[in-house]
Amino acid sequence: MELLADRAAAEDVLLFVNAAIAATGQREFHSDGDAQQWSMEFLHEYMLVNYRDLYAATLTLGVNDRNAAAIILRLLQTGRDASPAQRHVEGRLIAKALTELPTHRVYHLFTALRKARVNNRRTRAIIREWLVARPDPAFEAVKYRSAFLSAVRHAHLKIEDLPGEELDAFLFGWHSAGRFATPLFETWRRAHFDRRAVFELPYTIAEGFAAGHRITRAEFLEKIAPQLTRNERLRLQRSAAWTGALGVVADAVDLSRMPLTRLAAYVLALPVEEREQRRLELTDALRAAALRVAGLRAGTWGRVAAVLDDSYSASGSSEKRRRPLVVALAAHFLLRELASDYRPLWLSGDEDPLMARARGVTALGERLLDGLETRPDLLVVVSDGWDNAPVGMAAAVLRVWGERLDPEGKTAVAHLNPVFDAAGLQVRRLAPTTPTVGIRDAEDLPELVAFARFATGRTGIAELRAHIDSRVEHWLSEETPCTA
Known part of the structure; x- marks a missing residue:
């Protein structure tokens, strides 16, 4: 108990x-x-x-x-x-x-x-x-x-x-x-x-x-x-x-001074024709911003595959226009710099991230199979988690993979969800055994992937408290003490 x-x-x-x-x-x-x-x-x-x-x-x-x-x-x-x-x-x-x-x-x-x-x-x-x-x-x-x-x-x-x-x-x-x-x-x-x-x-x-x-x-x-x-x-x-x-x-x-996620939002707000005309400029700016975030971690993550959601729901809402797609695009460029070998898998099948647009169904299951096929060191999923083509396939793929094909967990899987599900009081999960964490800006991705290990339902409060206490100590290490 x-x-x-x-x-x-x-x-x-x-x-x-x-x-x-x-x-x-x-x-x-x-x-x-x-x-x-x-x-x-x-x-x-x-x-x-x-x-x-x-x-x-x-x-x-x-x-x-x-x-x-x-x-x-x-x-x-x-x-x-x-x-x-x-x-x-x-x-x-x-x-x-x-x-x-x-x-x-x-x-x-x-x-x-x-x-x-x-x-x-x-x-x-x-x-x-x-x-x-x-x-x-x-x-x-x-x-x-x-x-x-x-x-x-x-x-x-x-x-x-x-x-x-x-x-x-x-x-x-x-x-x-x-x-x-x-x-x-x-x-x-x-x-x-x-x-x-x-x-x-x-x-x-x-x-x-x-x-x-x-x-x-x-x-x-x-x-x-x-x-x-x-x-x-x-x-x-x-x-x-x-x-x-x-x-x-x-x-x-x-563009050279713009943060990665904000730059991705700027790019996706441009008309497709302008993105094509400024392809080299925009791509170089996104890669430079991603490299600034990666810092000394660049190229240290090994073989990474990413399933990136550009389905219609990634268009967001009138108040958060294209926000899920923005996070996916920024995450793509950051993972590219973090990995020594990187394989992006957009749900639409597109291979040109600069032309990304939200359309189609959320067929996560098929793309998860593609990503796991090469047995990467890390599989990152950036999606709102509404798997609907067919419903539940993503959960089935991840369950079978974890139970039968990779019981030793040689491939780490992390689901980053930029959308809060109000009805469920949480960010929507893909599978019970797959760690899911919320994400607001792609700049937080490295820390969130590390934090994801606590989100499997197997961690106790003592281990989590120790991690949070360490974060508090580090966060406050350079601040001026408050007398309040």
Whole structure:
């Protein structure tokens, strides 16, 4: 009985980790956003109540930004339920996690804490330390003005404790302050009455002023182009095409600096004709990005086969357009660099990854047979797990392979699933004995393949806890201790 309870606890933790990696609260091909949110609310509450220390430690396991923020919110809401030792570790984990979250996500979290009236000493200390450490508070005071001011007030922070000049006048009395010596503050002030100043502001700040000055979208995009960041250029390409300013935005996209998964999304968003015309450029950029991720692991994985899902369900949803296909494409290029011998197997049978598109049924069984035929050292499956041509063939193939053809497990199999199945409260599995882990970005693939060994249902909580404790120690090894 103890052994069963031990395994059940490990399965609970793994189920949550996989869900927190893959689930973003957005519509998927097979489920809507509301169902995802309800499922994740339940999983968060279940983990917090039953495994609080492991719940906090999942911040180190690659959970996505949305769920990392949700974990932090719940830990701070329920601080009175934690022991002093737990609060100490949680404070360090939270402080480190906040430095890795996108800035807008942190301000959204601080706003949620204020609305939930979470204002204990630990919360105030964490907010203060994060704000004081910001590299450019003037920029954030302009870009996130109301959220910034709310966080300052919520943490009982004195403005003079923050780096930078004129913050007090900007936040509390800009109407009567006159001219500012801080260039960004002064540009922001002038933008209220001078349309020329609008184009000197960062894009996200300028957009609101543009509407007030009745600046057309085409003119705005053309003149704001020098202020755009790399990510803003990518997001704006579609909008720019509608207004005839595509060239202004798209030409300056620097592929050499783009992360692998984001680059794969950029490539798949291009028309097929443009992908063909820019084949060499795009392929070189994807390989270079994959090589950066592989690092010293390049060529060390031996013989690898990959079953990559480009069926119709890989088209994703209106909110996560082509996301499963994006992850599959990025994983393809990364595995190519990690392996000494690599064999990609797309469900469609295509052999040109740059032209990948989502179509057809999910015939995983046949492709698994093809992949296992050469007995590779590792078989990686990147799929949402909806095996439907025929239903259940993938599970049968993996069962027979494990029981009769490879009982010694010489070929390791790992299923990486980029889609959260809200109805099942987990990422959908191919077979009970095949490890399945959630994946959000292909950059996490090497760590997730290593983590997959815990997802077979045979691991106890002690072994899993030892692995997570090791991750926590490593994750916190270079951080500045939080005093909260």
